[in-house]
Amino acid sequence: MNATVTDQLPVLVIGAGPAGLAAAAHLVERGLEPLVLEAGPVAGAAVREWSHVRLFSTWGEITDQAAEKLLAPTGWVKPDAKTYPTGGDWAEKYLQPLADVLGDKVRFGATVTGVSRSGRDRIVDADRETQPFVVHVAHADGREERLFARAVIDASGTWSTPSPAGASGLPALGEKAAADRVTYRVPDLKDPVVRSRFAGKRTAVIGSGASAFNALTSLADLARAEDGEGTKAVWILRRGISGSTFGGGTADQLPARGALGLAAKAAVDEGHADAVTGFRTEAIERDGDQLVLVAEDGRRLETVDEVIVLTGFRPDLSFLDELRLGLDERLQAPVELAPLIDPNQHSCGTVYPHGVKELSHPEEDVYLVGMKSYGRAPTFLALTGYEQVRSVVASIAGDHESAERVELVLPETGVCGGSGLFDQPDTDNQSDGGGCCAPAPALIQLGTNTQAPSCGS
Structure with missing residues (x-):
């Protein structure tokens, strides 16, 4: 040719x-x-x-x-x-x-x-x-x-191609063998089958971003529901908790993102999730029908029923x-x-x-x-x-x-408008700015929606 x-x-x-x-x-x-x-x-x-x-x-x-x-x-x-x-x-x-x-x-x-x-x-x-x-x-x-x-x-x-649980960027030892108990997505707890998988169970959530916040708030919401008795999250962070861990809160330029961080904080504050800091996962071991997470420094956590890996x-x-x-x-x-x-x-x-x-x-x-x-x-x-x-x-x-030539002009803070913890907006109250620069939609019960990726393909 x-x-x-x-x-x-x-x-x-x-x-x-x-x-x-x-x-x-x-x-x-x-x-x-x-x-x-x-x-x-x-x-x-x-x-x-x-x-x-x-x-x-x-x-x-x-x-x-x-x-x-x-x-x-x-x-x-x-x-x-x-x-x-x-x-x-x-x-x-x-x-x-x-x-x-x-x-x-x-x-x-x-x-x-x-x-x-x-x-x-x-x-x-x-x-x-x-x-x-x-x-x-x-x-x-x-x-x-x-x-x-x-x-x-x-x-x-x-x-x-989600990233694995292993802190080195490689799968943790035993991670693949535990595939039946490990998921790399925020679960849809509105689905009865998925809901039954996590209801009343102890679930480890590995990650520190918005997806982890979504999982924590969803599990906390399940714990508050009638069928969620005994539901508990264990939040695994590779770093410690600081003032910025949960985002900007009410000062966040993206209202939905701020609300999401506050909801995750509430899940911890109310005892629906226990935070484990400085934990860099090395292995996931079987213990009967449950799993044990082991850190690089040798720490072993209490057994969990499920693991949600949200590391990017x-x-x-x-x-x-x-x-x-x-x-x-x-x-x-x-x-x-x-x-x-x-x-x-x-x-x-x-x-x-x-x-x-x-x-x-x-x-x-x-x-x-x-x-x-x-x-x-x-x-x-x-x-x-x-x-x-x-x-x-x-x-x-x-x-x-x-x-x-650049033909796109974004607002100063970008176009990242509401989602996650917000329901459909009241369009009569929305400005023409759209995205993060528009008034936030009405807040609904925390944990009932999850945050979308900004764009996927």
């Missing part, structure tokens, strides 16, 4: 989540042919795994403009921009209709197992940049396929191993982007919009976008992802002026 033929190939997009489908919409708008490969059976497969969760962002902050234009001729009507959808709403009312209008440009049950340059492994330089990408795909029916592409946009997210997510880079990626050694994010999203210095409200410049790699025409572009950094905004794909697609189309 020569460069002319390569230019006629589709742009391959990995993942039919928010960022991936937005990328496809921008490609169509630019007159380029997208091919979206989604491992799951439907659009937004990862989003649907937290379908019961209400987002922090409003409808006005989670749809892409190019996608809206593509949907408009179908009669699609955008939901009230000031309301807060659940993950299920997002998938059913936006992502699936978008995939439907893209038609055969989206293939489901298609897992990408490898990406390289045709005839060139990662060590070969000769004519590398003129060769198309070759993509190996495993289909749900067992078929294997080889596809060619002019460019690759990886929007596969990080949801499928990480990108799956295994199928990109033959490509020349420039990734930060700590965050596993593009090297130009990493300093802007370092969680030690930034939250979602202090990361400015960015595009192709920060997302480029030594391997031309391959991009990690959406949550995956953030590597191991924990916060991400849908609008930021949409700006990423707009810029990347403009670059692929040769419109470098547009690619380098």
